[in-house]
Amino acid sequence: MKIVYIDIQNYRKLKSCRISLTEAETLLVGANNSGKTSAMDALIFFLDQKGRSAASIASGEMPVSRKLSATDFTLSNWHQLNEFGRAWAAAEASGDQLGDWQPLCPTVDIWLQVEKNEIHRVSHLIPTLKWDGGLLGVRMIYQPKDLDTLKSDFVNNYNAAEQLKKIAQDNAEAKRKELGKQNGENPTKFALEIWPSSLREYLDREAGRAFELKSYILDPGKVEEVPEANYKPQELTEGQVALEFYPFNGLFKVDIIDATRGFTDPNAATVSQANSSNLAGQINKYYNRHLNPTDLPGVEDLEALEAIALAQHSFDGRLNDVFTKPLGEIKTLGYPGFNDPHIRLSSKVNPIDNLDHEAAILFEIQKASLSPGAPLLSLSEKYNGLGYKNLIAMVFKLMSFRDQWMRVGKAGKRKPEDDAFIEPLHLVLIEEPEAHLHAQVQQVFIKKAYSVLRNHADLLLKKKFSSQLIVSTHSSYLAHEIGFEKLRYFKRKPAGGAFEVPTAEVIDLSATFGTSKTRSEEILQTAQFVARYLKTTHCDLFFANGIILVEGAAERLLIPHFIRNNINEDTSLDNSYISILEVGGAHAHRLRALIDKLGLPTLVITDTDAMQPPPADAAPKAKAKSIRPALGKGYKTGSHTITKWLAVKDPSLDAVLAMKAEEKVVGKVRIAFQYGIPIVYADSSEALAIPYTFEDAIALTNPVLFKGLVKPTGMIKKMQTALNLETLELCCEALYDALAEDKAEMALDLLFCAEPTDLAAPAYIQEGLDWLKKELDVASEDLVPGVVEPV
DSSP states (O other), X not given: OEEEEEEEEEETTXXXXXXXXXXXXXXXXXXXXXXXXXXXXXXXXXXXXXXGOXXXXXXXXXXXXXXOOGGGBOGGGHHHHHHHHHHHHTTOOOSOSHHHHGGGSOEEEEEEEEOGGGGGGGGGGOOSTTOOSEEEEEEEEEEESOHHHHHHHHHHHHHHHHHHHHHHHHHHHHHHHHHHHHHTOOOOOOOOOOSOSSHHHHHHHHHHHHEEEEEEEOOGGGOOOOOGGGOOOOOOOTTOOOBSSOTTTTTEEEEEEOSOOOOOOTTOTTOOGGGTTHHHHHHHHHHHHHTOTTSSOOGGGHHHHHHHHHHHHHHHHHHHHHTXXXXXXXXXXXXXXXXXXXXXXXXXXXXXXXXXXXXXXEEEOOSSOSSTTOOOOEEEGGGSOHHXXXXXXXXXXXXXXXXXXXXXXXXXXXXXXGGSSOOSEEEEEEEOTTTTXXXXXXXXXXXXXHHHHTOSHHHHSOSSSEEEEEEEOOOHHHHHHSOGGGEEEEEEEOOOSTTOOOEEEEEEGGGTTOOTTTOOHHHHHHHHHHHHHHHTSOOGGGGOSEEEEESSHHHHHHHHHHHHHOSTTOOTTTTSOEEEEEOOTTTGGGGHHHHHHHTOOEEEEOOOOEEEOOOTTSOTTOOOEEOOOOTTSOOEEOOHIIIIISOOSOOBHHHHHTOOGGGGEETTEEEEOOOOEEEEOTTSOEEEEXXXXXXXXXXXXXXXXXXXXXXXXXXXXXXXXXHTSSSHHHHHHHHHHHHHHOOTTHHHHHHHHSOGGGOOOOHHHHHHHHHHHHHHHHHHHHTSOOOOOOO
């Protein structure tokens, strides 16, 4: 048994989205405010029944479960819900049926894949007698308990508020008129807001009392495998009866590691006692749950129990010896008398208490003792870094989750009603595990987390029990380490119309290049390239607001300086989250499917790669050769980015260089490449120079700066020499020859010789950056929630 899909509707930004889960780890990624945390909060609220258990809360095993409020409803739904309230106040028929509310209420659908040999476990969820294994769906929805009661209570409160508001306005108006007559002033209009002025305002206070969580069985026959953007939630049938029980009891166990794990500065004044030794607390809980010899003792515990009894007996003897004199003083007070019991001291050696202090965990900082028998130097966990404490504590939690699920140790001897058998599925939710962890430790954790959950004899090789791990993260290092097919990207979508607000769409990146059934050999190779490429780079594009693809190291080094210094004194682009990726010119277009999926504004900076076709009488296999660009020579562009991404019909260099700005844009992607630069050269006449690559475009854009460099080295020296030649033609030819030899260190040499703030960006790059800034500004405006009209 496993969870195949989780569908979330009407919960914050998640108006309607589907998250497909892998059989092992699933990583939720996306830019800030894209909906990842909302998804985790929804799963915790709807599935964490243990968190709602009074016993769990009292024992401290789980934090108090998160509650839903009116602010958790998708904002755009409040226009329709407020319309219900307006109609109720006006005694009109609207919103009187539960079916009117259900499409607007927070909902989570769980779709399980159930094997035939597991049918006995899901007999209470089987939709029809014809069902014979496969998908099973259950909708959990936060809906009104009793619409008649909700309507009556709202109308009474609303009418009372309106009546009170009218009285207050009349009284205030009378007072102002009187004051106005005395002072000769014109009284202003007075407005007083009294709760509730709308159904939204009413439910801000009353949602917890007026709503409840209910479950409904869905129809597997209506499930369609469609792209995420085309996913539509299944509608409940009219009059469908809700289940009277939590539908997943006995089916799966849910455990959570939330983002607030209690790790803080141990010396801070606000640190609570409960959190001051979190790692020791984790080990203490694990010991108490699975290893404590005093709890349900067995034969294996006899040796430990004997040791505890001996320690207690020895300590009791010592206690009574040392307290003989103090107790003797008490006798002088007349106690104990002849008929009074005598005092004897008795200790209690509790192994749990012995682990409940800050020095229960010691970190040895000395590998070997300086002298035989001398103790090793060590520090308590209070003095170790938060990162390793966090890592060890999370691993202990995962171990504890696993062993509690598998009833390891003492957990196997407890037989309460809800512990009688092992659930076939274990679902673990982890929020932002990267907190306090540096990059390498983040990667270690995500590589090992799932294997920790499966490290049990009944889990390693058997398929009887399934474990699924869902992790939300802002860390590019976690995304870098995990498989590309396990990433689920939360894509921000702008508002679509009146009363709409920005929402989120979840993209299954495993299907970016099609399914395994539809992939051609070329597409398969492209998918493999992208996966390998992302494994060798930091995957920060999954958390960015915009993307810049560049061809070489020089662009990668200098583009950040152009962004920082030369955006017409506007720093908004520098303040945006931009991911700059270096991809060779022959491969940038291979990322197109991924870029299109992400839907982010993307600037691709490439070279025209002028090529001279072989002559007509050349050998059949003769190839075109690189050439310094020039017009009217019959040259072609060799750039795959230009020919394939822009899909140009005429690949001639003349046609490419003449392309208009709007012709370089495809969707949310703009391709930037060199074109003619007007330059005033030595004879003071303006001429047109066509750069061959980024490096000579820099030199031709900044001739005065290059000429003035003192003691330039390497490529920069060659460029300076070229710019001092008599004619522009000789200069361009010399630059081309120099670049043909070696340009690898040009950017580093330039940063050494010149101040980056003095560099002007080549025109084609400046235009591309200006375009990117405008696109990000538009996207930012689109993603700002509009005003939802009140009642």
